[in-house]
Amino acid sequence: MNNYNTVRPALILKEYGRNMQMLVDHVRTLEDKEKRTESAYVLIELMKLINPNARDSQESSQKLWDDLFIMSDFDLDIDSPYPMPEKEILSKKPEPLGYKTSEIRFKHYGRNIQLLIKKAIELQDPEDKDSAVIHIGRLMKSFQNTWNRDNVEDTTILKNIEKMSNKELTIDIERVKSENLFDSMVKERRSRPNNKNRRNNSGGRRRRN
Numbered sequence: 001m002n003n004y005n006t007v008r009p010a011l012i013l014k015e016y017g018r019n020m021q022m023l024v025d026h027v028r029t030l031e032d033k034e035k036r037t038e039s040a041y042v043l044i045e046l047m048k049l050i051n052p053n054a055r056d057s058q059e060s061s062q063k064l065w066d067d068l069f070i071m072s073d074f075d076l077d078i079d080s081p082y083p084m085p086e087k088e089i090l091s092k093k094p095e096p097l098g099y100k101t102s103e104i105r106f107k108h109y110g111r112n113i114q115l116l117i118k119k120a121i122e123l124q125d126p127e128d129k130d131s132a133v134i135h136i137g138r139l140m141k142s143f144q145n146t147w148n149r150d151n152v153e154d155t156t157i158l159k160n161i162e163k164m165s166n167k168e169l170t171i172d173i174e175r176v177k178s179e180n181l182f183d184s185m186v187k188e189r190r191s192r193p194n195n196k197n198r199r200n201n202s203g204g205r206r207r208r209n
Helices: 018-027 033-050 058-071 111-121 126-147 153-164 173-181 197-204
Strands: none
Touching: 018 033, 018 058, 033 058, 111 126, 111 153, 126 153, 153 173
16 A cells, blocks of 8 residues: 655656655645545646646646656556556666668768659659659769769769669750759850840940931
8 A cells, every 4th residue: 555654855857846846745645535636636737837848738648647656656546547657667768769771872872862763763754754863863963062072974973863763764864964954053045145244335335426
């Protein structure tokens, strides 16, 4: 049977403060279970004020009740909306994160490029697939230029795309070169007139009467 006359002054969860811990210890000393339960609900509301990041969700609410049981040293007999957690949770180590260990063929491009290539392969429309190859090529060329001071040939970029897609993605290399499709910023065509120069040229001539 729980011993509610034992008050434990140790501070377990520092984020709630010593005063909250003292209130929890006081609730443990209450003889009447109904009063302990009512006081526990009041403590939960106070914990929400202390920890405003706790949202009104089932997961956040259960965490508050778990924290209350932890501060009571798992010695609080009340009618709570959630069962008392096991005491072993304090020593339980978190589950290791699952990292993808699949091999990356071109590590300097990163895994996201592989994901983009996978999505591009699934495209059905040829124009959409060409646009995807151009976008991927621009990204890969910008990555290469970041790590390599020498300009990377468009042919090399296209060969890498073909290898990474098992030759399911390709594009006419001559078109890529002539239209600078793999360049992140395509230069404007020189055929466009320069209005500033035209104004300067016209302004330099004096009109004769």
